[in-house]
Amino acid sequence: MEKTNIAARPGSGKKLKKQAAFALMTIPAVALFFLFHTYPALQGIFYSFTDWSGYGEWKFVGLKNYINLLDDDRVIHAYGFTFQFAILATILVNMISLLLAIGLNSKIKFRNTFRGIYFLPNILSILIVGYIFNYIFAHFIPDLAVQFGIESLSKNILGDPKLAWIGVLVVTVWQAAAFNTILYLSGLQTIPTDLYEAASIDGAGTWRKFWNITFPMIAAFFTINMVLAMKNFLMIFDHIMALTGGGPGTSTESIALLIYRGGFENGEFAFQSANAVIYFIFIVLVSFIQIRFLQRREVDM
Amino acid sequence: MERKQTNWFVTILLFIGSLLILFPVYLTVSIAMKTPEETADSILAIPNTFNIENFQIAIEMTNFFQAFQNSAVITVVVVALTLMSNSLVAYAISRNMHLRIYKFLYFYFISAMFIPFPIIMLPIVKQTTAMGLHNAAGLILLYIVYGLSFNIFVYIGYLRSIPKDLEEAAIIDGANVWGIFWRVIFPLLAPMNATVGILTCLWAWNDFMLPLILLNDPDEMTLPLVQYIFKGQFSTDYNLAFASYLMALLPMIIVYVLAQKWIINGITTGAVK
Numbered sequence: 001m002e003k004t005n006i007a008a009r010p011g012s013g014k015k016l017k018k019q020a021a022f023a024l025m026t027i028p029a030v031a032l033f034f035l036f037h038t039y040p041a042l043q044g045i046f047y048s049f050t051d052w053s054g055y056g057e058w059k060f061v062g063l064k065n066y067i068n069l070l071d072d073d074r075v076i077h078a079y080g081f082t083f084q085f086a087i088l089a090t091i092l093v094n095m096i097s098l099l100l101a102i103g104l105n106s107k108i109k110f111r112n113t114f115r116g117i118y119f120l121p122n123i124l125s126i127l128i129v130g131y132i133f134n135y136i137f138a139h140f141i142p143d144l145a146v147q148f149g150i151e152s153l154s155k156n157i158l159g160d161p162k163l164a165w166i167g168v169l170v171v172t173v174w175q176a177a178a179f180n181t182i183l184y185l186s187g188l189q190t191i192p193t194d195l196y197e198a199a200s201i202d203g204a205g206t207w208r209k210f211w212n213i214t215f216p217m218i219a220a221f222f223t224i225n226m227v228l229a230m231k232n233f234l235m236i237f238d239h240i241m242a243l244t245g246g247g248p249g250t251s252t253e254s255i256a257l258l259i260y261r262g263g264f265e266n267g268e269f270a271f272q273s274a275n276a277v278i279y280f281i282f283i284v285l286v287s288f289i290q291i292r293f294l295q296r297r298e299v300d301m
Numbered sequence: 302m303e304r305k306q307t308n309w310f311v312t313i314l315l316f317i318g319s320l321l322i323l324f325p326v327y328l329t330v331s332i333a334m335k336t337p338e339e340t341a342d343s344i345l346a347i348p349n350t351f352n353i354e355n356f357q358i359a360i361e362m363t364n365f366f367q368a369f370q371n372s373a374v375i376t377v378v379v380v381a382l383t384l385m386s387n388s389l390v391a392y393a394i395s396r397n398m399h400l401r402i403y404k405f406l407y408f409y410f411i412s413a414m415f416i417p418f419p420i421i422m423l424p425i426v427k428q429t430t431a432m433g434l435h436n437a438a439g440l441i442l443l444y445i446v447y448g449l450s451f452n453i454f455v456y457i458g459y460l461r462s463i464p465k466d467l468e469e470a471a472i473i474d475g476a477n478v479w480g481i482f483w484r485v486i487f488p489l490l491a492p493m494n495a496t497v498g499i500l501t502c503l504w505a506w507n508d509f510m511l512p513l514i515l516l517n518d519p520d521e522m523t524l525p526l527v528q529y530i531f532k533g534q535f536s537t538d539y540n541l542a543f544a545s546y547l548m549a550l551l552p553m554i555i556v557y558v559l560a561q562k563w564i565i566n567g568i569t570t571g572a573v574k
Contacts, residue, residue: 025393040424276420
């Protein structure tokens with residue numbers, strides 16, 4: 001910046017200096033974000049139109065990867081599994097979290113202790129929690145079942161292709177309910193208590209109070225929790241790595257795990273990049289539909 | 302008054318539910334302390350003796366103190382640099398939202414939240430390898446950079462509520478924008494810094510995916526990654542494995558027990574704002 005300019009017009013010089021400072025604060029972050037986030041994402045999209053295996057030569061193959069995706073049983077299965085799992089987990093986690101939050105918000109003893117305990121799973125490493133539950137499913141539950149003669153529980157459910165997803169779901173709900181409970185609880189605490197008192201005078205029961213006061217008042221929290229939970233569960237990875245490794249066979253293989261495996265271990269860099277692009281489109285679509293749908297409901301209430 | 306009465310029914314239900322949360326933790330502690338013979342007798346029973354050998358072997362085998370140090374250094378550096386840099390960027394953007402370029406940058410950062418990591422996962426490994434960032438330093442950099450989307454979102458939400466009079470008073474006193482940020486804005490951001498700091502800390506400490514794809518050198522590995530690497534070597538010695546898991550979980554549990562109220566309130570503040 002020229003000194004003479006500042007001297008001549010102190011006002012605008014100062015403004016310019018201010019803008020320069022703001023630019024200096026922003027530019028490095030934008031550059032780094034572009035370099036390490038946007039650029040690799042664009043690269044992924046670019047390579048999805050090639051036949052690159054991750055090393056060596058490559059050529060453009062047009063939409064071939066995308067067409068092959070539709071034909072690949074493993075890919076279709078991963079989408080089916082991930083979506084079914086994510087929908088179930090989202091509903092279960094939100095139902096349980098909302099119930100817990102209402103419980104924690106009522107007149108109870110030891111509220112802070114309970115709050116502390118219910119939030120605990122959120123601070124633990126999902127991978128390690130997964131390993132611990134892996135043992136519970138593989139040894140603890142079958143041992144107990146044998147002792148008590150319960151035939152149906154005497155086998156490791158993680159070893160059964162039809163049931164392994166239940167194990168993944170249990171751990172996911174155990175871990176994820178913590179965070180959503182705390183969010184709902186903070187939502188409940190924003191509701192003025194006189195609303196309930198007024199409703200009581202009008203003779204409203206617990207059920208009606210819930211649907212007519214509680215639920216509408218925390219509608220925004222409900223939207224955020226549903227969208228965030230769904231997005232997180234669509235990206236499930238750690239739980240599965242720790243519990244089943246995608247197995248038995250590929251019965252619990254999620255999309256994120258398939259991209260990781262195929263991309264790094266099977267030399268399917270381009271193919272899995274195409275998979276990731278489709279995955280990205282799905283996630284954006286699902287989030288968008290959820291936000292539209294839930295926000296319209298928020299307004300209606 | 303009716304409202305003041307304790308709801309014992311709900312209290313008891315919550316107590317039963319909390320056992321479901323605490324049970325796996327109890328199991329971890331108890332198995333970590335037992336010998337395989339004791340575990341074979343009964344998985345559930347309280348350990349008779351504190352079998353310190355499990356811990357000694359686990360420490361040696363997994364090089365625990367190295368991994369602990371790696372996780373701790375990475376987490377502390379990431380949290381410190383994230384707080385300073387991300388809030389600064391958020392400040393610059395929030396005070397220039399009337400300009401088209403900054404408005405665009407705001408939406409650029411926010412919309413990145415919807416990009417799933419797997420689309421970046423494959424190329425970023427190639428890229429960091431080529432740049433020599435396929436290591437702990439690269440990992441730290443990525444946490445700070447990837448945090449920007451979410452953190453800018455929450456910081457700006459909060460910055461909007463800070464009245465501009467304070468800044469204008471500082472300008473009259475002759476402070477420049479940097480000075481205003483560090484002396485006026487950054488302290489005012491304290492509640493949001495707590496939220497961002499706690500969430501960043503939990504992420505950097507517990508994350509598995511980024512270390513998995515970025516770290517090759519055993520001397521740089523973080524605690525969760527070490528558990529994954531040694532999973533095979535623990536094989537069926539569950540007592541040894543659980544000793545290792547417990548040691549990996551314990552630092553965060555201790556922090557949580559000491560600062561539980563502050564941590565939960567910190568996260569709640571961010572949610573309500």
